[in-house]
Amino acid sequence: MIETALLEALKGGEWCSGVEIARRTGVSRTAVWKKIEALRLQGYAIEAVAGRGYRLLGGPDRLLPSEIAPHLRARRFGAEIVHRATVDSTNLLAAELARDGAMEGTAVVAEAQSAGRGRLGRTWASPSNLNLYLSVILRPAVGPMAVTPLSLVAAVAVAEAILATTGLRSGIKWPNDVLLGERKVAGILTEMDAEADRVRHVILGIGVNLNATSRDFPTELRRKASSLRIATRRRVDRARFAATLLDELERHYDRFVQGGFRALRDVYEAYHCLPGRHVRVEGRRGPRGTARGVDDAGALLVETPDGVVAVTAGEVSLHGNYRG
């Protein structure tokens, strides 16, 4: 991408002549000038002085492919990035692209969602230009039964990306909520389009609260939601975070495809915050008892008076305090 090469040439804030940029990016000086204008329109502050050339004063706080790509180590995840200032839901757009044949790893990022969605038909608060709303297209060669643990895999990737970016150790609440303290910092919505015995595509939708402050959330969420900024009192470089998350997603997804959830169980458990807590699984016949971790299929093990029960679906609520 010319933008990436051009921004690479200007990196460091030093002056760089048009001739030099043209040489490094392999396009004409006129093309360089046009691209500089295009980048300015995207929010890049680029100074131009006759005889000295150009220099980059600052980038926009946007999740543009040109901002994410330089930080990306993943090879397939994010190789194609579709960016929208606003979208109904990144998952819906990703599903559309998947139906049109987009390859595995294609990512959709948006600055805002007008109809952000969560699990079980809930909404996901999506204030503008503050957080990350990301969806990745997956095409695992498995049957629908093998898809269930993918949400847990994504939760691990989010927790690892948070750790790498901020040093913060988040907790995963089974199956896939990511918490800082007791407040939600990220949510995951995994959707699939499948035949009876064949998955066509899976959309891994991830919302991570990055730079939102508590007043950016609707009143009813303020006591339940956190963000990396709230927890660290510092702004996060959103594009860099997106790249780190794509790296972690590719790494853990590849491990999952190779070895199943079993290969990720230990790292999941290292972040899992339910073990030892008294939990109740919602629903008519939902068991109550003490959470005892997850099994090789990603099911939550709950120790009840009648023995250990493996819970494969449902919402868990916490009761009482830690029991160790």
Added chain:
Amino acid sequence: MIETALLEALKGGEWCSGVEIARRTGVSRTAVWKKIEALRLQGYAIEAVAGRGYRLLGGPDRLLPSEIAPHLRARRFGAEIVHRATVDSTNLLAAELARDGAMEGTAVVAEAQSAGRGRLGRTWASPSNLNLYLSVILRPAVGPMAVTPLSLVAAVAVAEAILATTGLRSGIKWPNDVLLGERKVAGILTEMDAEADRVRHVILGIGVNLNATSRDFPTELRRKASSLRIATRRRVDRARFAATLLDELERHYDRFVQGGFRALRDVYEAYHCLPGRHVRVEGRRGPRGTARGVDDAGALLVETPDGVVAVTAGEVSLHGNYRG
């Protein structure tokens, strides 16, 4: 539905006065006259003579809700029927209705499909006004892993509907092709929209070749496709068949929801034509051996030199003759 009540009043081909019809259907005589005109436009031959009233000479050979409903015993399946003269694919329209909230059992029927689809991305030959193209919306309260056997359940319902309508005993080729002799008479495409641990809806798409003759099929299918008409040398009442199939689908689906595939395993095996035959499962590591029926989860059991293998997905090809 007024159409149904009106056709009910005219049933038997006897004269029935406008006053009488108005009384039985509970609408005005003007409304009766308007509905008669509407039915004529749909292809009903209705004679009208002053002083005697109306009589029904014949109905159209169409899969109209007014033609299907009188034969229907099912309560939920077909309670809502959407009819189209032509549609890209009944599954696509049903999926759209499902996303808009259509209830379980809602059925889509079409006289023709411009883009009829089969399993594994194949097409389904869909000549006009001869066969049945039916899709039913299901909303089972299960996780994605429990959906796989639904195709087998649908195959049983098709085999039972064929038996009830024609007396013919068809064979099911695992997982869900329905055959007469060695030729395909029906195909099933089960598609689902799901979250990681929750099915939103399943679309059960069924194509049954009813009145097509071999020249109605594309040349390359003539040796592979059959129809009820080819097998019996008689035309089938398509609307009646659709009603019977909806009945059988509801009956077997309810058994599946209550007791799992295990509850239907015996009836599936009674139609299953693979046991005892030498089969090969396509794919890189697909096993070869003698088919030995299905297990409680609907997986095909294949006896290989290395032991019995349970196959959950894939295409099976036949090799050699019956071995008993």
